[in-house]
Amino acid sequence: MNKQQPFCEFCDIFQNKKNQIIFQNDFVFAIEDIDLASSQRHILVCPIKHIENSSYLTKNDLQLLDEIHKVCEQILQKSHPGKEYKYGFHIPPHISIDHLHYHGIVLPIRDQFFGLVKFGRLLYPMSYIKENILQQNAKKEE
Numbered sequence: 104m105n106k107q108q109p110f111c112e113f114c115d116i117f118q119n120k121k122n123q124i125i126f127q128n129d130f131v132f133a134i135e136d137i138d139l140a141s142s143q144r145h146i147l148v149c150p151i152k153h154i155e156n157s158s159y160l161t162k163n164d165l166q167l168l169d170e171i172h173k174v175c176e177q178i179l180q181k182s183h184p185g186k187e188y189k190y191g192f193h194i195p196p197h198i199s200i201d202h203l204h205y206h207g208i209v210l211p212i213r214d215q216f217f218g219l220v221k222f223g224r225l226l227y228p229m230s231y232i233k234e235n236i237l238q239q240n241a242k243k244e245e
Contacts, residue, residue: 113202114150126178127151136206143209144182148175154203157194157232162240165198165233172229173244175207183209188195191226 117132118192125146127134148171154160160168173188181187182191187210193199205227 107232109201111153112200112203113147113204115152117149117151126174126218128170128174130167137144141208141214142212143186144179144207145209146175146178146207147204148178148207149202149204155201156198156203157227157235159190160203160232162202162236165236168229168233171205178210180206186210189226191228192232193225194227195234197225 113134116134119199122224123134124132125135128147129151131148131150133146136147138145143158145225150167150171151165175190176188179186189206189210189212193206193211
C-alpha cells in the first residue's frame with residue numbers, strides 16, 4: 104500500500120494480520136470471509152498487489168487471474184471435496200472493499216435471499232472478467 108492510497112482492509116490484513124491468512128504465495132493470499140454463516144465455507148482470494156477492482160485489470164493480469172482461480176479452487180476442493188462451488192467477483196458499483204477479491208463459496212448458500220442478492224446476479228464469473236479485459240484491450244488496439 105503506497106502513501107497516497109487510502110486505508111485498504113485487505114492490504115492491512117496482508118501486512119499486519121498474518122494470522123488471518125489461510126494461504127499465501129508470491130502472488131495471492133486467501134482469507135476466510137467474515138460472513139461464515141452464508142455457507143459451509145466462504146473464502147476470498149486477493150492479489151498481493153493492490154488492484155482496486157476488476158476495472159483496473161489489463162491483459163497483463165490474465166495470469167494473475169488464473170492463479171487466483173487455481174488457488175481458490177484448490178482450497179475449497181481440499182476442505183470440501185466432491186461439493187459444488189460458486190466462484191466470482193463483485194464489480195463496480197457493487198463492491199464492499201476496494202481491493203480485488205475473488206469469492207469461493209461451498210454450495211449451498213444457506214440464506215436464499217442473501218444468496219440471490221449478494222451472490223446471485225452480483226457475482227460475476229472469471230470468464231466474464233477475462234472477456235471484458237480482452238474487449239477493452241481490443242478497443243485500445245483499434
